[in-house]
Amino acid sequence: MDILTSIGSFLIGTIVPFLLVLTAVVFFHELGHYLVGRWCGIRALAFSVGFGPELIGWTDKRGTRWRLSAVPLGGYVRFLGDENAASAPDTGSIAELSPEERRHSLGGADLWRRAATVAAGPLANFVLAIAVFSALFLMDGRMVADPVVARVQPGSAAAAAGIAPGDRFVSIDGARTATFDDVRRIVSQRPGERLDMVLSRDGHDVSLDITPRSSEITDRFGNTMQVGLIGVVTDQSAGNFRRIRYGPVEALGQGALESWRIVAHTGLYIGNIFAGRQSADELGGPIRVAQVSGQVATLGVVALIHLVAVLSVSIGLLNLMPIPMLDGGHLVFYAIEGATGRPLGERIQEAAFRFGLALVLMLMVFATWNDVSRIFG
Known part of the structure; x- marks a missing residue:
């Protein structure tokens, strides 16, 4: 019974707050991609909260499949012409589309439409953080x-x-x-x-x-x-x-300032790592986020909502890093295309995505190792 009680406490006290925080942040990130993509005339095939097999879902009148998937550690929007959830272009399938369909695919859209759709995810994270911080300042000063x-x-x-x-x-x-x-x-x-x-x-x-x-x-x-x-x-x-105490306009300004302070703090921390003034051991992964979510949940709902805003800024900033597979990597490709007048070759993009995948996996392994070392060290 003690074991069952401990497991139940762990699920309710740590896993549930973690999933609530992560789902809120990921949902708004992907919603940014989806809404701007739809505004740009790009067709979304699927909007998934989580990865893996679909648990429940429905298809709307635009043909988008909305899914709640089995592995609740992220999510994605898959647009017409995407090869995978990372929005790598599937040049083979794009070539098979009709001219009208190609115009509504991510890879076939105008450059500015693609860039706006990709940038909208991190932007949505910053908007969410500013909105949450502003509301907290408005309510409590x-x-x-x-x-x-x-x-x-x-x-x-x-x-x-x-x-x-x-x-x-x-x-x-x-x-x-x-x-x-x-x-x-x-x-x-x-x-x-x-x-x-x-x-x-x-x-x-x-x-x-x-x-x-x-x-x-x-x-x-x-x-x-x-x-x-x-x-x-x-x-x-x-x-x-x-x-x-702040009025609505002042609270909005304070919310934006608080979000910027997190961005600046992150930049300083990364700079201090390279300068040798701070250790990279403080970098955390999913285990760390889950642990912090459970700890913050003990302080109340307001503290957990505050964590949503902090994590939203971090996720938005992470996705803007110029790493292939992340939104920032796509934006770098689009910048090169805008400067040269043509997209990077298919082989170069494929190699870049493989490199990006390897780099992201290494960062995840390193962060998870830090998490485990922090708990059992």
Whole structure:
């Protein structure tokens, strides 16, 4: 009975939240492809949530088969003329289409129609994230604190640089710091990198150079991560903690800004990996997403919805990477076609798709290995 209870708790507490989050993100991604493709006159043969055998489905009046498939780890839209779910063109089948049918296939459509259809998937992910963040800001606002130092930890980078209690952060590397969260966000993303800081002290600006130290922190769920820390703390008396409320337009702006911050953070993290300032061990795969989904679900529905927005930005950004098989790879092909006036040869495209598949599989294996190592290491 204990085993059955544990299995049930795992399914309800981890797998179900994971599938809900992943399905929402994938559905909107594929819906972007589908809607823009339909607007461009491209016929969709199938819209599938999940891969593998069909569990349930129906065919609409446009001839699109809507499917819920057995393996709920992704999804796809298959357009007329696609060879597979990755939208690799099937030149053989396209050649057999009538001129009218070819005009409604993905491979036979005008270049701008193909590019718009492919770009719509990642764009839909960004739109979803902005909408979710905006709704959360509209409903609950944001807790903020002034960027004022209450305490400096002895022996820290801040103490070595001469930061003192009462100092107010004005800017870091030219970026204005309106709240203490701005300071925390910038510093945490730049471990081992020298930062130019401007602080206000007794009515005068003071310029300091400081290098955040790479430190391992542990969150409430026991997950560890490497971040940059300088060793400053604020409190109610110094930071004046308060909640800011936003109107609809302001909330939309904050939603877009929050989405951009995730994009920028991802870019900085990748750059830090290549620069040797951070480890690639923090890259996670499906197991990690499932684990985080279960953990976040314990915090409530709002936290899980927030995770949908974060993951949506990540999926959109991942799909824009210039790797064949991903949307970004297709867009690179289209850019080359636009520049040269003709598409890449069939053999070159086939070789590129094989390379892209191998690269994606290697990334998945690496990320999954990180997940397993994190759990059992």
